[in-house]
Amino acid sequence: xxxxxxxxxxxxxxxxxxxxxxxxxxxxxxxxxxxxxxxxxxxxxxxxxxxxxxxxxxxxxxxxxxxxxxxxxxxxxxxxxxxxxxxxxxxxxxxxxxxxxxxxxxxxxxxxxxxxxxxxxxxxxxxxxxxxxxxxxxxx
Amino acid sequence: xxxxxxxxxxxxxxxxxxxxxxxxxxxxxxxxxxxxxxxxxxxxxxxxxxxxxxxxxxxxxxxxxxxxxxxxxxxxxxxxxxxxxxxxxxxxxxxxxxxxxxxxxxxxxxxxxxxxxxxxxxxxxxxxxxxxxxxxxxxx
DNA sequence: GCCTAAATGCAATATTATTGCAATTAGCTA
DNA sequence: TAGCTAATTGCAATAATATTGCATTTAGGC
Numbered sequence: 001x002x003x004x005x006x007x008x009x010x011x012x013x014x015x016x017x018x019x020x021x022x023x024x025x026x027x028x029x030x031x032x033x034x035x036x037x038x039x040x041x042x043x044x045x046x047x048x049x050x051x052x053x054x055x056x057x058x059x060x061x062x063x064x065x066x067x068x069x070x071x072x073x074x075x076x077x078x079x080x081x082x083x084x085x086x087x088x089x090x091x092x093x094x095x096x097x098x099x100x101x102x103x104x105x106x107x108x109x110x111x112x113x114x115x116x117x118x119x120x121x122x123x124x125x126x127x128x129x130x131x132x133x134x135x136x137x138x139x140x
Numbered sequence: 141x142x143x144x145x146x147x148x149x150x151x152x153x154x155x156x157x158x159x160x161x162x163x164x165x166x167x168x169x170x171x172x173x174x175x176x177x178x179x180x181x182x183x184x185x186x187x188x189x190x191x192x193x194x195x196x197x198x199x200x201x202x203x204x205x206x207x208x209x210x211x212x213x214x215x216x217x218x219x220x221x222x223x224x225x226x227x228x229x230x231x232x233x234x235x236x237x238x239x240x241x242x243x244x245x246x247x248x249x250x251x252x253x254x255x256x257x258x259x260x261x262x263x264x265x266x267x268x269x270x271x272x273x274x275x276x277x278x279x280x
Numbered sequence: 281g282c283c284t285a286a287a288t289g290c291a292a293t294a295t296t297a298t299t300g301c302a303a304t305t306a307g308c309t310a
Numbered sequence: 311t312a313g314c315t316a317a318t319t320g321c322a323a324t325a326a327t328a329t330t331g332c333a334t335t336t337a338g339g340c
Contacts, residue, residue, distance in 0.1 A: 014287095037326080127268065128267065131265045160318095191320045
């Protein structure tokens with residue numbers, strides 16, 4: 001919910017401005033990774049205008065608060081589910097339709113971090129991206 | 141080894157040109173993620189000049205052959221170890237010193253793919269990045 | 281409603297990436 | 311080893327993406 005994200009924003013001392021709400025709505029409504037300019041275009045089509053600089057700054061902020069995530073393979077942004085395990089983001093991205101789905105699994109996350117630790121590496125954040133086909137596109 | 145990579149290139153019908161060898165040498169020698177322009181700068185410092193377009197095209201080719209990998213969080217490129225499990229790339233990146241290490245674990249890879257499959261997702265490629273501290277930086 | 285710090289928009293600029301085409305080169309063949 | 315040809319590179323132009331400083335506007339506390 002956009003509301004939840006806004007609340008988190010405010011709890012950290014950031015203002016709940018119109019541009020920020022608009023960006024949230026787009027990310028949440030579209031549900032697939034979007035570039036800053038994608039977001040601008042979508043808003044334009046809805047009769048709203050945001051300067052690209054504002055969008056860049058908003059996305060930076062959202063990412064720093066883990067409210068959004070920069071999808072690694074495309075450089076596009078997607079809204080994070082708030083339920084994501086801290087420091088662990090795992091996304092499935094359908095190559096066909098572009099749908100993106102975040103999922104969290106505590107055990108898997110733990111195993112990966114343990115694996116790294118055995119190699120002497122102390123993990124703080126950890127991103128995984130799966131690209132392939134979602135069930136709908138696969139069955140076609 | 142640069143030689144191995146060149147061999148793979150040729151086996152696929154691509155020419156073993158000077159620019160490609162130079163890019164390989166840089167990626168292999170430096171051992172941390174580099175942007176196309178980083179690569180150009182490093183070469184310039186060695187008295188070699190490559191046009192940035194050539195570097196872009198070379199990196200595209202290397203990535204398509206899985207000989208290099210675009211590091212997701214930074215947009216920089218790193219040479220892939222040839223032993224990487226097909227379709228699965230896992231990197232540890234030290235936030236402090238920038239060192240990058242690729243590692244492969246068949247079991248972990250399998251588990252992740254199984255996990256996705258249980259959610260109806262058919263994985264083709266799969267990238268993981270761990271950011272944190274390497275053992276050296278951690279002990280400081 | 282007023283005030284102030286925070287946030288936005290604008291303009292300029294920097295950085296990164298792509299394209300078409302002419303010039304060059306790797307590697308095959310004689 | 312020289313010549314041939316397709317593949318590759320370099321160049322110039324341009325497009326796309328990202329950043330900065332500063333004047334203007336706005337959210338939210340009073």
